[in-house]
């Protein structure tokens with residue numbers, strides 16, 4: 001099955017599907033047919049190749065030699081070979097999980113993901129297993145942030161209209177999830193206003209709350225007049241600078257971005273701009289290798305990151321690279337040094353590659369909530385931030401910090417990370433994020 005291109009995600013075609021269940025069933029049937037249609041072919045190729053790889057170090061298989069086949073009883077040899085193959089495939093399956101997500105059951109995960117896609121007006125014919133898989137992961141990752149709230153709220157309310165008491169419950173959920181006071185107040189005002197206009201039941205209230213949160217998340221996009229999806233421009237140099245406090249997930253994010261870019265057909269190069277931490281280059285190399293991407297580094301101690309970026313821009317030009325990802329340090333002897341260094345890197349980029357499309361992405365660890373946000377804002381001036389990447393949503397009870405990010409920084413969230421795996425980072429989509437934040441368990 002061909003790879004799904006996240007940078008070319010289909011845009012909604014029509015109004016949201018009315019019958020989400022029918023939509024989900026149709027999508028499931030299509031994916032199943034797709035998988036059954038293409039998988040045997042893919043599987044055969046993959047398996048044969050995998051077996052060959054193993055066999056390079058072994059004696060040739062008897063069945064591969066026709067003369068031998070003639071001399072020995074055919075059935076038993078074939079049987080032996082088949083048994084051996086089964087054995088190897090079983091062990092291979094254990095060693096390496098399939099790179100591509102597989103279609104699971106038509107279960108609650110699938111239905112929820114399908115519902116979210118259908119509600120965005122997507123056609124059932126365009127859906128990919130990758131999207132279904134990612135949405136399920138996002139919903140699971142946000143579980144700690146939700147803490148069963150929506151289920152509880154709907155149960156508490158039953159058929160009763162929304163009351164002041166339920167507003168208080170909503171307020172406490174939002175604050176606990178680290179949504180921030182500003183965003184919480186704004187959301188409650190909207191609910192209260194509607195409540196005063198007439199009776200509001202729980203489902204309607206939830207719908208309204210979701211709409212409010214979505215609008216808040218999208219505000220930085222409209223304020224800055226930028227597209228919701230950040231993708232590198234084809235056939236030109238794009239430079240994405242990855243900055244943030246130490247340990248928030250910069251290098252991991254960069255590794256995942258390189259993978260996303262390569263899978264979407266971009267040529268990509270990585271600059272090891274964290275020259276402070278000894279193991280940083282090595283860590284970056286491991287990530288880059290997974291996607292077959294070259295790393296430009298300077299192994300000498302205390303090398304100047306600006307010099308590394310200088311070299312990397314030169315290499316990017318000579319190789320017609322479309323996306324240059326620059327890793328940076330999260331810690332130096334002093335914060336002042338760090339900001340100076342970042343500002344210098346930024347100046348070099350602007351001077352050396354004025355034609356490049358530069359993004360300066362601030363990585364934030366969602367589990368640190370608003371504390372992390374305040375700390376990180378020191379980067380705004382030095383690196384001329386253009387967007388945010390929110391990581392570690394999977395281990396966080398403070399996923400709501402996305403709202404505080406939008407309100408306090410005015411920066412659009414561009415990607416979200418929900419896991420340590422190479423595919424656990426995707427472009428941010430406010431609709432999907434809010435659905436995951438306020439999903440019923």
Ligand SMILES: Nc1nc2c(ncn2[C@@H]2O[C@H](COP(=O)(O)OP(=O)(O)OP(=O)(O)O)[C@@H](O)[C@H]2O)c(=O)[nH]1
Nearest residue numbers: 246247248249250251252330391392417418419420
């Ligand atoms: N659960 C989870 N862990 C993550 C995620 N992103 C990164 N991590 C983990 O966070 C830790 C720190 O990640 P790094 O990428 O090294 O962070 P960094 O910002 O580059 O750190 P410094 O270079 O030291 O400043 C690692 O153990 C990562 O595996 C995520 O989305 N979810």
Ligand SMILES: [Mg+2]
Nearest residue numbers: 250251274280
């Ligand atoms: Mg790092």
